[in-house]
Every structure is written in C-alpha cells, then in structure tokens.
Amino acid sequence: MTIAPRFPAAVLLALTPVAGLAQDTAATFDALRTVDARMAAIAYRLTTANAALCRDRAPTPGWAIHALGQYDPALRDQARRSFGFEAPIAVEAVVPGSPAAAAGVRANDSIVSADGRSLGAPPPARGSNSAARDAAFDAIAALPADRPLDIVLRRDGRTRTVQIAASPGCRSAFEVLLGPGMEASADGRNVQIGVRFFERYSDDEIAVVVAHELSHNILHHATRLDAAGVKRGLLAEVGRNGRLFRLTEDQADLLGVHLLRNAGYDPQIAVRFWRDHGGDVDGGLFRSRTHPSSSARAKAIEAEIARLPAGAPKPYAPPLVAEADRPLD
Structure with a gap:
C-alpha cells in the first residue's frame, strides 16, 4: 500500500519546481496527490501480481493513505480543505480498477477503522510526524491478506461501512521522497523513490x-x-x-x-x-x-x-x- 510522506511547511512552500506554482499550497497539494497516485498505481500493480513470490503478504486495497499529523500545524487547515481529514487518517488517492475503487472508496474519504480496529491518533500540537500514518499502515498490514476488509469511512459528515474484496499483495510500504535528489531505496519495510523520477520518466x-x-x-x-x-x-x-x-x-x-x-x-x-x-x-x-x-x-x-x-x-x-x-x- 502507498503511504504519503511527511511534508514540513518549509519543504512544501519551497516546491515550486514540483508544483509549478510559487508558494501556492493548494496547488502543491494537488501536485503531490498526482505523484502519490502514480506511485500507488505502480505499487499496486507490482505487489498484487507478484503476491505468490512473497512470503510476507498484506491486504492491498489499492489506495494511498496519509495522516493529518504529517503536516505542520500551519498547513493543517489547507490540508483539511484539500484532503478532507474528518478523522486523523484519510485516503489521498485510489487506484482505478482496484478493490478499493470497486467498493466505492474515494479520495478524501477519512478512515475511521479497519476490521473494527480504530485508526489514527490526534495530530501533534507542534511539529509533524508520521506516527499515526505508520500505525495505520501496520494495523491494516497485520490483517489477513486473503480476507475482505471491513472499512468504516467518513465523508461529508456521514459514516458508512464498505467491504473491500480480498486483494493480497507483497507487504511493503511505498513513499515518494521530496527533494532534488535522484534517490531510490528499500529497507525491508519501505520502498522510497525520489519525486524527480516522476518529473523525468x-x-x-x-x-x-x-x-x-x-x-x-x-x-x-x-x-x-x-x-x-x-x-x-x-x-x-x-x-x-x-x-x-x-x-x-x-x-x-x-x-x-x-x-x-x-x-x-x-x-x-x-x-x-x-x-x-x-x-x-x-x-x-x-x-x-x-x-x-x-x-x-x-x-x-x-x-x-x-x-x-x-x-x-x-x-x-x-x-x-x-x-x-x-x-x-
């Protein structure tokens, strides 16, 4: 599953080469969503098609998730406007044709729980961190890969439950890294790819x-x-x-x-x-x-x-x- 990286305010507001618009936070968020959606689609395709090769498997709904706590307090109002965030964890993007899409999950849906497990924690009052996002990823990844997921979503103030069909995939988180470097790495848990790859290729x-x-x-x-x-x-x-x-x-x-x-x-x-x-x-x-x-x-x-x-x-x-x-x- 794809997880969105941490975005400190100073980094976001300096991303004019990525967003193409000077200091326009809303446009930058849109650009980041586009990049994360591309990564999510590639990751979904590779992990689900190769599940049989992987000893470690996890539910792979076909989405990118992020947490409000990843954003600095100065950016959170705009993050709520751009990404929904009616709960600490939200869906940033959904892969077309994926089980999540088939179940009716949409970008900007907030995720309340997965198979009865509450997800997310209030964002930190100061600074930003990925703790809530990582905990949500681990909670979902720990569920049986070969069984459907019951997900409680919140959208426009309304809560509903959807069932996402079983979709096993290789267990790995995927992130797009911000910055000027052509970086790519894997540490056993995460795959990280620099945003410049998405500009060039x-x-x-x-x-x-x-x-x-x-x-x-x-x-x-x-x-x-x-x-x-x-x-x-x-x-x-x-x-x-x-x-x-x-x-x-x-x-x-x-x-x-x-x-x-x-x-x-x-x-x-x-x-x-x-x-x-x-x-x-x-x-x-x-x-x-x-x-x-x-x-x-x-x-x-x-x-x-x-x-x-x-x-x-x-x-x-x-x-x-x-x-x-x-x-x-």
Whole structure:
C-alpha cells in the first residue's frame, strides 16, 4: 500500500519546481496527490501480481493513505480543505480498477477503522510526524491478506461501512521522497523513490526502479546484509562489504525483470531504461562501486530475459526467490 510522506511547511512552500506554482499550497497539494497516485498505481500493480513470490503478504486495497499529523500545524487547515481529514487518517488517492475503487472508496474519504480496529491518533500540537500514518499502515498490514476488509469511512459528515474484496499483495510500504535528489531505496519495510523520477520518466520507466527496490524487500536483503555483518558508510565499497552489496544489487536487477513481466510490463523496458537513463540514476563516473554500471545492468537484464523458459507462466517465480532466507556469502 502507498503511504504519503511527511511534508514540513518549509519543504512544501519551497516546491515550486514540483508544483509549478510559487508558494501556492493548494496547488502543491494537488501536485503531490498526482505523484502519490502514480506511485500507488505502480505499487499496486507490482505487489498484487507478484503476491505468490512473497512470503510476507498484506491486504492491498489499492489506495494511498496519509495522516493529518504529517503536516505542520500551519498547513493543517489547507490540508483539511484539500484532503478532507474528518478523522486523523484519510485516503489521498485510489487506484482505478482496484478493490478499493470497486467498493466505492474515494479520495478524501477519512478512515475511521479497519476490521473494527480504530485508526489514527490526534495530530501533534507542534511539529509533524508520521506516527499515526505508520500505525495505520501496520494495523491494516497485520490483517489477513486473503480476507475482505471491513472499512468504516467518513465523508461529508456521514459514516458508512464498505467491504473491500480480498486483494493480497507483497507487504511493503511505498513513499515518494521530496527533494532534488535522484534517490531510490528499500529497507525491508519501505520502498522510497525520489519525486524527480516522476518529473523525468514515464510510469513504465519508474516501474523499473520500483520493481528493483521491491525486489530488495522480497529477497530480505536488508536483514541478510545485517546478518552478514556488512559495514555501511565509507566502508560499504571495500572488500567483502562491497562484494555483498554488489551481489544484492545484481539480484534485485534480475528479480525485477520477473516482477515487471508478472505485472504485465514489457521487461525490455528495464534494458532500455538502464541503457538510456542509467547514468542519470547511478551517477555515471561517480557511481557507487556497490552498484554495477548502467551498461552492465542492461546487459545482465537482457541475458535474464533470454533465459526465461519458453511459455513461462504468470506469475513466474525464478529460482532466485528460493534464496530469500539464505545467508549472503
């Protein structure tokens, strides 16, 4: 499920390249909703199509949620006008054709409870944080993935209950990061993609990056790297540390091919993306040596596509998935 990131006032009001309008908070909120909706659609498609490859699954309704407490107090009145917020947790965007959409959930609906579990807490009086949003995500993710969700919504002062059909997906939260960097990462729980990707690339191209990062979570790379005792920071590129980080990056590229194909994307978009845009993402000559070069990535991905068994089903689980719990060496 997609969760909207934290938006301090100083960051929001400086986002003229993203919103295209100087210091217009309402327009900035609209622009952010558009970006988060794009991320939600990509994430929904990849996680539900590849649920069979994931040991950790969660209900995946097809929405992006956020909390009023993520917004600084100075922005909360506008957040209520733009996003509803009749309760601490609200739906920012709904993926077209998703179970949430089929159940009648709309953007700006507030979420009161899920399967009888109350969601959200009053926003902090000072500052902002994502505690209520994270708690709501965890509460929903802990529910059985293969059963319908009973959701109590509030809209225009009226409360109603909807049932969202079962929709298992790989358990992972997805966020769009604000700022100028071309950043993408996964930590086992979250996938985070910089907003600049959404300015520069099509949704199919962004799906290549999201699939790569989701692969890290499916393969439990963060946990396995910690168990292997790797060093991060300045030592990440040295010796065994660099070799193991590079191994996980190679694996994520290869599994990403299959995640894309299972979700109905043409896996060749990954070849084209790294060949045509890889230098923008990996830093070119200044790339970290924990990552392969963009040309090497394109060649390895092309070779993985060629190894696909003739008539492979969808979803197809490559042998690499079976290594998700093995120690890295």
